[in-house]
Amino acid sequence: MRHSRLFAGLADAEYRAIIAEIPVETRQLEPGQALIAEGEEVGKIWLITKGRLAAARKYSDGSLDRVLVFSKRDIIGLDLAYTRTRISPLEIYSLTESCVSGIAYNFTDDTAIPFGIREHLLKNIAHILADESIRKQTRLDALYQHSMRARINIFLDYKRRKLGGTVFDLKMDREELARHLGVNRSALSKELSRMQSEGLIRYQKRHFEILDEAALRDRQ
Amino acid sequence: MRKSLLFNNFTEEEYDVMMHSPYFSADSFSPGAIIADEGDVLNKFWYVDSGLVHAARMYRDGSLDLVQLYSPGDYPGLDIVFTKTKKMPLRLAVAKDAKLVVCDAGIFFTAAIDAALREKFTMNALRLLANESVRKQVKIDVLYKRSLRARICVFLSHMRDRYESDDFEVNMNREQLSQYLGVNRSSLSNEISKMREEGLIKCRKGQFTILDPTFGENRWEDT
Structure with a gap:
């Protein structure tokens, strides 16, 4: 928890002062176990300390559309905590054995936390939400494109800009990347290998190198 | 401001x-x-x-x-x-x-x-x-669907959740709604009429009513 972006920039003593004031609920989850139900009013934000969770839309036949994956150090429900209704539009459940720590959704209102620290926390939250917003906007932009190449280009262009270089490692595996971009997994692999043979990119598993930056801006 | x-x-x-x-x-x-x-x-x-x-x-x-x-x-x-x-x-x-x-x-x-x-x-x-x-997450959820019917259904069921009612108003005209859903405007109008005929929804301009009680519980991709 100490390494969560929520507490970035705080001294150890400040972190301890916060944790001493606010109750933290720790939960262990089995694979498949739900953390937040669809339509539930979220009362806590959850920091992942171990494992992976997913946000999905559930159907009556038991099938799922997995729309988001959270991994270690991600925070679940942070955006919902600051909306008016705090209603979760999706079900959140565990993919693996996971461990999460829950903090009250309104913990930043706790006046027992010294003012300067509270303000620092608000800024950290704003940073996290802003980054998330850009990430989502990029994903939306990609999903609006019809061609797979255009979707990949938008995604790689975003990574290049965010990570400030043309060489980077992805956190997502192929399956997750395909889901992220809303495309078929084997079609994605084919398109990536086509891009490699065209000399646009080079990759091995999750390691990517963009060889032709300008081509990312070619209209498809 | x-x-x-x-x-x-x-x-x-x-x-x-x-x-x-x-x-x-x-x-x-x-x-x-x-x-x-x-x-x-x-x-x-x-x-x-x-x-x-x-x-x-x-x-x-x-x-x-x-x-x-x-x-x-x-x-x-x-x-x-x-x-x-x-x-x-x-x-x-x-x-x-x-x-x-x-x-x-x-x-x-x-x-x-x-x-x-x-x-x-x-x-x-x-x-x-x-x-x-x-708001963006909802939009991603909608665009994630490939078929037009599925996109409309996901969108409407999110609206229903948000207003906690089967009756709600969509603050977009058809043109804006078709852009939001990433679909062609006339296909959108056709699909909405089809859904009306099937008795799934009622709609007049921006005012929508979901009639089917099981709406949102089924997968829509294959329709």
Whole structure:
């Protein structure tokens, strides 16, 4: 928890002062176990300390559309905590054995936390939400494109800009990347290998190198 | 700007204190004016008082894709100033004669503003960012579907959840709705009529009613 972006920039003593004031609920989850139900009013934000969770839309036949994956150090429900209704539009459940720590959704209102620290926390939250917003906007932009190449280009262009270089490692595996971009997994692999043979990119598993930056801006 | 969410819970006096600080200034812009270009490091954001601003992606051949529209009440750049790099990912330009309030992002950090006011202001900004984030997630959820029917159904079931009612109003005309759903406008109208005939929904202009009690529980991809 100490390494969560929520507490970035705080001294150890400040972190301890916060944790001493606010109750933290720790939960262990089995694979498949739900953390937040669809339509539930979220009362806590959850920091992942171990494992992976997913946000999905559930159907009556038991099938799922997995729309988001959270991994270690991600925070679940942070955006919902600051909306008016705090209603979760999706079900959140565990993919693996996971461990999460829950903090009250309104913990930043706790006046027992010294003012300067509270303000620092608000800024950290704003940073996290802003980054998330850009990430989502990029994903939306990609999903609006019809061609797979255009979707990949938008995604790689975003990574290049965010990570400030043309060489980077992805956190997502192929399956997750395909889901992220809303495309078929084997079609994605084919398109990536086509891009490699065209000399646009080079990759091995999750390691990517963009060889032709300008081509990312070619209209498809 | 007084009624904006950013000044929610502000008294008239507090609002005046903020607006009279050097961190806000009003300005008029003509269509085509670029207010921030791709790659710019932002230390300010804007409030759209009137007119229209858009964000566009640029291609190598010089053509543009409109990615986002900002109408009165929106805050282009607010998310960017809180990112690590503060770099504009897109080009922000004026689409229709616009009156904008230019907001210096230093407002969030300055000691010149009373700390309690600053905290309230930051909290409101946070709420704006959070709403935006949830709104985008819903849109992703919709676009994730391939078939037109599925997109409409996911969208309508989100609206039903949001208003906690089978009856709700969609604040978009058909053109805007088709853009939102990423589909062709006439196919959208056709599909909506089909759904009406099938007794799934009732709709008149922006007013929708979901009639089928099991709506939202089935997968729509194969329809």
